[in-house]
Amino acid sequence: MTGRPGGRPRLPTGPVALVAAAVLLVSVTVAVTIGPADLAPADVWRSVADHVAGLLGGGPAEPALGRLADGIVWDLRLPRVLTAAAVGAGLAVAGAVMQSVTRNPLADPYLLGLSSGASLGAVAVLVLGVGVLLPVAAFVGALVALVAALTLAGVGGTITPGRTVLAGLAVAQLASAGTSFVIFWSATGDSYREILSWLMGSLAGAGWPAVGIALGATAVLGTGLVAQGRTLDAFAFGDTAAAALGIDVGRTRWVLLTVVALLTGALVAVSGSIGFVGLALPHAVRFVVGPGHRRLLPLSALVGATFLVWADTAARTVFEPRELPVGIVTAFLGAPVFALLLWRRRAAGADA
Amino acid sequence: MSLRLTDVAWSAGEVRVLDGVTAAAPGGRLTGLLGPNGAGKSTLLRVVGGVLAPDAGSVHLDGADLLALPRRERARRVALVEQEAVAAWPLTVREAVHLGRTPHLSRWGGLTARDHAAVDAALEAAGVSALADRRLGTLSGGERQRAHLARALAQEPRVLLLDEPTNHLDVHARLELLALLRSLVAADVTVVAALHDLNLAAAACDHVVLLADGRVAAEGPVEEVLVPDVVEPVYGVRCDVLTHPVTGRPVLTFS
Numbered sequence: 001m002t003g004r005p006g007g008r009p010r011l012p013t014g015p016v017a018l019v020a021a022a023v024l025l026v027s028v029t030v031a032v033t034i035g036p037a038d039l040a041p042a043d044v045w046r047s048v049a050d051h052v053a054g055l056l057g058g059g060p061a062e063p064a065l066g067r068l069a070d071g072i073v074w075d076l077r078l079p080r081v082l083t084a085a086a087v088g089a090g091l092a093v094a095g096a097v098m099q100s101v102t103r104n105p106l107a108d109p110y111l112l113g114l115s116s117g118a119s120l121g122a123v124a125v126l127v128l129g130v131g132v133l134l135p136v137a138a139f140v141g142a143l144v145a146l147v148a149a150l151t152l153a154g155v156g157g158t159i160t161p162g163r164t165v166l167a168g169l170a171v172a173q174l175a176s177a178g179t180s181f182v183i184f185w186s187a188t189g190d191s192y193r194e195i196l197s198w199l200m201g202s203l204a205g206a207g208w209p210a211v212g213i214a215l216g217a218t219a220v221l222g223t224g225l226v227a228q229g230r231t232l233d234a235f236a237f238g239d240t241a242a243a244a245l246g247i248d249v250g251r252t253r254w255v256l257l258t259v260v261a262l263l264t265g266a267l268v269a270v271s272g273s274i275g276f277v278g279l280a281l282p283h284a285v286r287f288v289v290g291p292g293h294r295r296l297l298p299l300s301a302l303v304g305a306t307f308l309v310w311a312d313t314a315a316r317t318v319f320e321p322r323e324l325p326v327g328i329v330t331a332f333l334g335a336p337v338f339a340l341l342l343w344r345r346r347a348a349g350a351d352a
Numbered sequence: 353m354s355l356r357l358t359d360v361a362w363s364a365g366e367v368r369v370l371d372g373v374t375a376a377a378p379g380g381r382l383t384g385l386l387g388p389n390g391a392g393k394s395t396l397l398r399v400v401g402g403v404l405a406p407d408a409g410s411v412h413l414d415g416a417d418l419l420a421l422p423r424r425e426r427a428r429r430v431a432l433v434e435q436e437a438v439a440a441w442p443l444t445v446r447e448a449v450h451l452g453r454t455p456h457l458s459r460w461g462g463l464t465a466r467d468h469a470a471v472d473a474a475l476e477a478a479g480v481s482a483l484a485d486r487r488l489g490t491l492s493g494g495e496r497q498r499a500h501l502a503r504a505l506a507q508e509p510r511v512l513l514l515d516e517p518t519n520h521l522d523v524h525a526r527l528e529l530l531a532l533l534r535s536l537v538a539a540d541v542t543v544v545a546a547l548h549d550l551n552l553a554a555a556a557c558d559h560v561v562l563l564a565d566g567r568v569a570a571e572g573p574v575e576e577v578l579v580p581d582v583v584e585p586v587y588g589v590r591c592d593v594l595t596h597p598v599t600g601r602p603v604l605t606f607s
Contacts, residue, residue, distance in 0.1 A: 103440040227460070234454045237437040243403040244434075245507070246427030246455040291441040292450075 011288055013295045020302035027306045028085055031313045032077045036320065039069060047073040075207070083206035083270060084312040084326070085305035086214035088277055090267045092304025093222045093297050094260045095278025096285070100232045100293065101256050102161040108279040109264040111164070112257065113171030115273030117145025118265065119199055120175045120182070122272070126195050127186050134198075135213065135269035142265030145171050150257060159253050160239070201274030201327030203312050210270045217266035221259050222301060228256060229293035236291065274327045276334025277304050277311075283341050307333075353414045353429075353510040353542050354379040355400065360409035362395055369395045370406070371566035377511070377544045377559065379414070382537045384553035384574075385546040387563035388587055393546035394435070396563065397513045400544070401432035413511060427455035431504035433497075433514045439488060445499045446484040449474055452506025471506050477539075478502035478532065494525025498532065505536075512536060514545040518552060530556045554578050554602045562586060578602055 033039040047070050050063050063070035094109035102111065110116075121141025125134045153159045153167035183195060197204070225232075231252055234242045239249045264278075285300045308326070311333060315326040355377040362370040370392045377383040385393050398404040400411055402423060411418040418426055431452070439448065452474060453467045463471075475481045478498045488496055497517060504512055514533075518526045533543050534556065547553045553560055553574070560577045562570045564586045570577045583591045583604065594603045 100440065105440070230454060230457055233451055236439050236441070236443060236448070236451060237434075238440075240398065240403050240432070240434050241437050241451075243423075244401045244427065244430075244432040245451065246402070246422075246424040248423060286441055290447060291443060292447065 013289055013299070016289060017295075017299055017302065020299055020306070024085065024302050024306045024309070027309045028081050031081045031084075031309050032073055034313055034317055035072075035077060037069065037072050039073065043069060044073055044078070048078070079208045079211050080203055080206045080312070080316075081309055083210045083214050084203050084308045086211065086218045087203070087267050087271045087274065088308025088311075089301035089305040090214060090218035090222060090263050091274060091278040091308070092281045092285075092300040093218070093225055094264050094267075096282035096293070096296055096300045097225050097228075097232065097256060097260050098278070099282055100235055101253055101260070102164050103235065103238060104161060104165060105283065106279070107165070108275070109260060109267075110172075110273055110275075110278070112149040112168040112261055113145040113173075113175055114142040114261055114264045115268055116172040116175035116179065117148075118142040118268040118273065120179045122198050123179050123182050123195055126191055126198065127182050135210075138272075139265050139269040141175070142261070142268055145175055146258070146261040146265065150254065154254070159250065159257070164253075164257065197325045198272045200325030201272040201330070202315075202323075202325040203271050204316070204323055206270065213266055214270045217263050218301070221263040221266075222297070224259055225256070225263075226294065226297045228252075229297060232256070232293040233291075272325070272327065274308070274330055276330045276338070277308055280334045280338040280341070281307060284337060287341060287344065355511055355542055355544070356412045357396075357400070358410045358412070360396070360399055360411065361407045362399055362404055363407055369566050370399065373409070373563070373566070373568055375561045375568050375571050377542055377561075379542050380537060380540040381542065381558040382533055382556060383542075383544045384557035384560040385544055385563065386550060386553055386560055386577075387569070391563040392566040393563055394515050395566075397432060397515050397544070397546055400511070401430055401513050402426045403432065424455040427507060429509055430511045430513065431507040431509035433500050433504045433512070433517060435515045435519060437500060442487045442489055444485055444487055445480055445491070445502070446471065446475070448488060448499060449484075449502045449506050452503040455507060470508055474502045474505035477505050477536070479528075492525070494521050494528060497521060497525070497529060501529075501532065509541065511542045511544065514543070516546055516548060518547065518549065526552065550578060550583070550604050554604060555596070555599065574602060578604060 029041045029044050032044045033041055043065055046064050050070070051074055065073065091109055095107070098107040098109055098111050099105055118138040118141045121137035122134055125132060125137040149167045149171045150159070152170060153163040231247055234245045234247050243249045281304050282296065282300050285296055285303055289295045289299055308330070311329045312326045315324045315329045318324065357373055357375050360370055360373040361368065373396060385396065387393050395404065399406045400418070406419070413429060418430065449471050450463065453463060453470060456467060457463065475484055478501045480495065480498050480502050483491060483495055483499065488499060491499060517529055521529065530552065533545065537543050557574055559572070560574055561568060562577055562582065569586050570582045579593060580591045590607045592605045594605065596603050
């Protein structure tokens with residue numbers, strides 16, 4: 001769907017996307033300057049320029065900013081902010097697709113029990129000291145949950161929205177019980193806080209490897225999902241209508257759920273499960289530009305990235321020097337946004 | 353383009369919903385698909401519309417095997433208007449009608465001028481041009497049904513299938529919709545509508561197929577099928593046929 005008089009006060013996509021991209025760029029720059037050490041936006045770009053030049057082999061021997069400030073930008077804050085942006089973008093896209101594929105406005109990226117599976121993997125590492133890296137364990141946990149949920153949903157027929165939700169619920173409950181059991185049985189005071197922080201979702205300590213995982217997954221899988229925009233549109237009136245429009249409903253749903261799950265699994269591995277980004281933001285974007293996925297998905301990515309950049313900035317600075325898990329911040333911000341959207345939607349007389 | 357079904361069978365688990373249906377819908381005519389609840393009308397439409405794959409049998413459109421066509425190809429020839437399709441999110445009429453272009457679109461390209469023309473033509477043909485920017489949720493039942501019809505017409509189908517299109521519509525909206533279907537037939541679209549109301553079928557259809565228990569109980573012109581000897585055993589009611597004083601079409605009464 002292009003910018004034709006598509007109807008009512010929906011805003012034109014091009015300008016909205018440009019503004020959203022500009023806001024994201026400014027947000028990333030400003031967010032890096034915020035924190036205990038004072039930095040100017042120009043410092044951020046100077047550091048980036050130095051390092052990019054360095055990577056190309058022509059950088060200065062000594063950073064223009066001085067080693068300390070440069071280290072703060074390049075080694076600490078920038079990777080964390082970029083991880084937040086990539087995770088936010090990925091979660092928003094994954095949530096939007098999950099909502100469309102299951103035709104469930106309350107669906108989020110974790111619908112298939114992925115976050116519970118990832119949590120079980122992560123907690124196993126944190127508590128039991130299983131000898132693998134935490135992100136690897138979390139990703140494996142998410143994958144096991146995905147396979148279990150899709151198998152359960154697909155038993156004896158096609159994967160319908162209802163079956164997907166129920167299968168995800170079953171897997172999530174089981175994995176949560178497993179997680180609780182592990183914590184109850186063997187967590188000590190120290191590991192307890194670490195576990196809680198992970199379960200609530202946190203970007204603390206995110207470095208360049210985290211940027212690589214989150215940005216790579218979001219760029220590759222997210223683009224793949226945008227490519228399916230038309231197909232996702234065709235699901236608006238349900239499976240029968242989609243099939244009548246020439247969509248292979250069963251296969252398409254399986255593929256889309258798998259891609260969303262891989263994306264979510266990679267993000268959960270980096271950040272734990274951060275709620276509300278994938279649930280509330282797609283609704284907000286849909287409200288502005290309408291439900292066409294070729295507009296909805298890219299814009300959700302931009303808005304999700306900006307949102308999580310600021311949520312994480314709040315998480316690490318508001319109670320300085322203590323840090324909140326960013327999941328708590330997104331929930332605090334997300335719940336009122338969601339309530340406002342529901343109210344506006346009702347006010348707009350849109351119940352169908 | 354005439355539609356021909358041969359020995360079409362479809363089962364849901366152990367239940368044979370369609371038990372060897374052989375029937376035809378003549379090209380450029382309005383065919384009524386009739387039968388009691390559970391006779392298999394909706395299932396049959398879904399098989400022809402490519403939503404369900406039949407266990408056996410064939411569906412031909414002017415000699416071309418519809419079941420062997422790629423899905424998108426089929427969706428450019430056959431469109432289906434379901435009962436009560438509800439959107440997951442608020443859509444405007446035009447946005448909904450755009451979806452009808454799905455089988456014509458490439459993955460990355462936008463809608464072409466040709467697509468927009470088809471959408472405008474579909475809105476016009478269904479009489480909803482003036483409602484294009486309204487949300488579906490704000491329309492009356494009749495308007496909404498015509499919007500769904502416009503979505504199907506945007507597919508530019510040769511065959512249009514409708515499942516109980518007049519359900520929940522008042523008398524005025526019903527007649528309006530039937531007039532619309534007649535105008536499509538006049539434009540050489542083959543229309544097949546599952547209908548509950550035998551009198552509506554008697555008044556509007558050129559050809560009727562009467563289903564009972566997943567089989568064809570009778571097929572032919574209205575005057576031959578909607579007669580007491582055929583209708584009574586299928587519906588289990590007493591039936592008398594009168595002649596409409598103005599139109600001369602059959603009118604059925606039941607007791």
